[in-house]
Amino acid sequence: MNDDPWVPPKVMIAVDLVILTLRASRLQVLMVERGIEPYRGSWALPGGFLEHSEESLTAAAHRELAEEAALDAQTLHLEQLGVYGEPGRDPRGRVVSVAHLAIAPQLPEPTAGTDAADARWQPIDDVLSGQLPLAFDHPRIIADGVERARVKLEHSALATAFCGPTFSITDLQAVYEAVWGMPLDPRNFYRKVQKTKDFIVAVGPARRSTAGRPARLYTAGPCSVLSPPMVRPILSTADAPDTDDCDSDDEEH
Amino acid sequence: MNDDPWVPPKVMIAVDLVILTLRASRLQVLMVERGIEPYRGSWALPGGFLEHSEESLTAAAHRELAEEAALDAQTLHLEQLGVYGEPGRDPRGRVVSVAHLAIAPQLPEPTAGTDAADARWQPIDDVLSGQLPLAFDHPRIIADGVERARVKLEHSALATAFCGPTFSITDLQAVYEAVWGMPLDPRNFYRKVQKTKDFIVAVGPARRSTAGRPARLYTAGPCSVLSPPMVRPILSTADAPDTDDCDSDDEEH
DNA sequence: GTAATAGTGTCTATGAGACAATATCCG
DNA sequence: CGGATATTGTCTCATAGACACTATTAC
Numbered sequence: 273m274n275d276d277p278w279v280p281p282k283v284m285i286a287v288d289l290v291i292l293t294l295r296a297s298r299l300q301v302l303m304v305e306r307g308i309e310p311y312r313g314s315w316a317l318p319g320g321f322l323e324h325s326e327e328s329l330t331a332a333a334h335r336e337l338a339e340e341a342a343l344d345a346q347t348l349h350l351e352q353l354g355v356y357g358e359p360g361r362d363p364r365g366r367v368v369s370v371a372h373l374a375i376a377p378q379l380p381e382p383t384a385g386t387d388a389a390d391a392r393w394q395p396i397d398d399v400l401s402g403q404l405p406l407a408f409d410h411p412r413i414i415a416d417g418v419e420r421a422r423v424k425l426e427h428s429a430l431a432t433a434f435c436g437p438t439f440s441i442t443d444l445q446a447v448y449e450a451v452w453g454m455p456l457d458p459r460n461f462y463r464k465v466q467k468t469k470d471f472i473v474a475v476g477p478a479r480r481s482t483a484g485r486p487a488r489l490y491t492a493g494p495c496s497v498l499s500p501p502m503v504r505p506i507l508s509t510a511d512a513p514d515t516d517d518c519d520s521d522d523e524e525h
Numbered sequence: 526m527n528d529d530p531w532v533p534p535k536v537m538i539a540v541d542l543v544i545l546t547l548r549a550s551r552l553q554v555l556m557v558e559r560g561i562e563p564y565r566g567s568w569a570l571p572g573g574f575l576e577h578s579e580e581s582l583t584a585a586a587h588r589e590l591a592e593e594a595a596l597d598a599q600t601l602h603l604e605q606l607g608v609y610g611e612p613g614r615d616p617r618g619r620v621v622s623v624a625h626l627a628i629a630p631q632l633p634e635p636t637a638g639t640d641a642a643d644a645r646w647q648p649i650d651d652v653l654s655g656q657l658p659l660a661f662d663h664p665r666i667i668a669d670g671v672e673r674a675r676v677k678l679e680h681s682a683l684a685t686a687f688c689g690p691t692f693s694i695t696d697l698q699a700v701y702e703a704v705w706g707m708p709l710d711p712r713n714f715y716r717k718v719q720k721t722k723d724f725i726v727a728v729g730p731a732r733r734s735t736a737g738r739p740a741r742l743y744t745a746g747p748c749s750v751l752s753p754p755m756v757r758p759i760l761s762t763a764d765a766p767d768t769d770d771c772d773s774d775d776e777e778h
Numbered sequence: 779g780t781a782a783t784a785g786t787g788t789c790t791a792t793g794a795g796a797c798a799a800t801a802t803c804c805g
Numbered sequence: 806c807g808g809a810t811a812t813t814g815t816c817t818c819a820t821a822g823a824c825a826c827t828a829t830t831a832c
Contacts, residue, residue, distance in 0.1 A: 280537045280538070280539075280574030280575055280576075281537075281538075281574075281575055281576075281577055281578040282535035282536055282537055282538075283535055283536065283538055283575070283578065284533045284534075284535055285533070285534075285535075285536055285610070285621060286533075321533030321534075322533055322534055322536070323533075323534075324534055325534040325536065325612070325619050326612045326619070327612070328610070328611055328612055329608065329610045329611075329621070352607060352608060354605060354607075354608075355582065355605060355607075355608050355623050357538070357581070357582045357623070358581055358582075359578070359579045359580070359581055366578050366579070368538060368582075368621065368623075370608050370610070370621075440811085441811085441812095442810080442811080457795070457796075457797085458810090458811080458812095459795095459796090459797075459811095459812080459813080459814095460794070460795055460796080460797095462811080462812065462813090463794095463812095463813085464794085467793095478802095478803090478811095480803075480804090482803095482804090482809080482810075483803075483804055483805080483808070483809045483810070484802080484803060484804075484808080484809035484810025484811070485801065485802040485803045485804095485809080485810050485811040485812080486802075486803060486810085486811080487810080487811060487812095488811085488812090499759065500793090503794085505794095505795090506752065693784085694784085694785090695783080695784080710822070710823075710824085711783090711784085711785090712784095712785080712786080712822095712823090712824075713821070713822060713823080713824095715784080715785065715786090716785090716786085717821085731784095731829095731830095733830075733831095735782080735783075735830095735831090736781070736782050736783070736830075736831050736832080737781080737782040737783025737784070737829080737830060737831075738782080738783050738784040738785080738828065738829040738830050738831095739783085739784080739829075739830060740783080740784060740785090741784085741785090753820095756821085758821095758822090
């Protein structure tokens with residue numbers, strides 16, 4: 273049985289990045305306009321093939337992050353999102369893509385890289401509503417990434433990764449509002465955040481810039497899982513797509 | 526830039542399966558004893574290489590499920606768990622493994638397959654406590670699978686996948702207790718399950734077997750996401766390991 | 779009857795959400 | 806001072822958990 277000369281097939285490995293940030297109070301994702309075939313002229317997630325056989329997936333993701341968004345991995349959240357490897361998803365042959373989710377504080381407009389005709393931040397709403405022509409199965413990957421971010425905001429301290437080194441509680445609230453896409457009560461949000469242990473820690477005196485009473489500044493606290501969690505208010509019957517891959521039955525309220 | 530003759534490296538793709546079931550009121554995972562190198566004699570998850578270039582990952586997972594556990598995919602939960610592709614994780618070369626999580630109702634003892642010297646259900650506690658010699662990075666994959674199952678029990682109707690076609694509420698409670706590893710109050714559990722819409726639907730009259738009042742029987746309901754969710758009681762300050770993959774230096778920033 | 783399990787009612791502490799009220803800045 | 810934002814206090818309602826209690830079977 274094990275002595276036959278059969279060898280398993282080999283396939284190409286790619287990494288794709290869903291890089292989310294907050295710009296102009298909106299959740300935005302970094303997209304590049306493809307300058308080469310296939311899908312020339314369509315918009316795609318930054319990403320690329322494994323560079324050599326010994327490169328780890330994480331290393332490849334960090335490399336692409338640096339190449340396409342000029343981001344060092346410092347103070348940056350990066351996690352695996354899932355695998356997308358259906359035969360036929362890439363006309364160049366069998367490609368298995370490992371999608372990653374990256375969260376970044378506010379960043380300047382990017383510049384197009386090697387294979388890209390253009391690169392820019394796109395509001396999530398515009399991207400997911402079918403305004404832009406999207407390459408490959410990237411609409412699905414983006415949707416999965418956004419849903420992952422929404423869920424992680426509830427149970428992890430991810431939201432602080434959207435902010436700079438210091439931030440006010442109102443800044444943090446803006447993150448939740450943008451990612452969840454719903455307004456929140458400032459008073460209740462304030463106490464909720466304070467009650468979650470080790471989420472944020474006060475630092476420095478206060479910021480003095482806008483009108484009104486200055487806000488105290490905070491830094492991300494030492495905890496990564498929130499307890500109690502920041503539960504997201506229910507959203508009636510409309511729900512978000514499941515992150516599962518295999519099964520695809522569901523729906524309910 | 527794009528005209529150079531460089532081609533991306535190709536790697537082997539494997540699928541591994543974390544198949545969980547309930548036996549003797551304990552959460553158990555299917556393990557096979559390897560009959561060939563590498564790791565001959567160690568215990569590993571069922572799995573194998575992609576069979577040919579056009580086989581989808583899901584199809585490969587289902588095929589292995591059938592081969593190694595004699596399970597058709599009917600009424601069976603199967604979902605993608607994550608990718609494990611560190612260079613050096615397999616001495617045969619670069620292998621990227623796509624791990625899947627499968628949940629099965631109680632099953633008989635399996636029989637060893639092609640490359641396996643033995644195959645059997647192992648209680649999770651025994652496996653994760655380092656009793657058995659485990660192959661590759663499978664300890665990590667198993668831990669990730671169990672943690673995923675624990676979390677999914679809170680927000681999805683996954684628990685019913687552990688049961689047969691019909692079950693009593695007490696049966697369902699046993700699932701939660703085994704997977705979460707904690708006792709639950711039968712009275713409160715009863716009302717909680719009933720209050721979660723479309724989780725379970727009554728069927729048939731009642732089961733009459735053990736002593737005591739017969740229990741009503743139920744079937745899995747039409748919903749996949751639970752609302753309200755079945756929240757798991759807090760477990761003091763000790764927290765569960767993160768499911769993240771990339772950053773291992775975090776905890777904060 | 780007793781033992782055993784299924785199912786119901788009730789009490790209480792906690793927590794989320796609504797929202798009034800107060801504090802501290804700018805001009 | 807008035808305008809604006811930050812922070813605190815209080816009220817109410819829903820619900821999770823503890824647990825006494827009733828129901829229905831086997832023996």
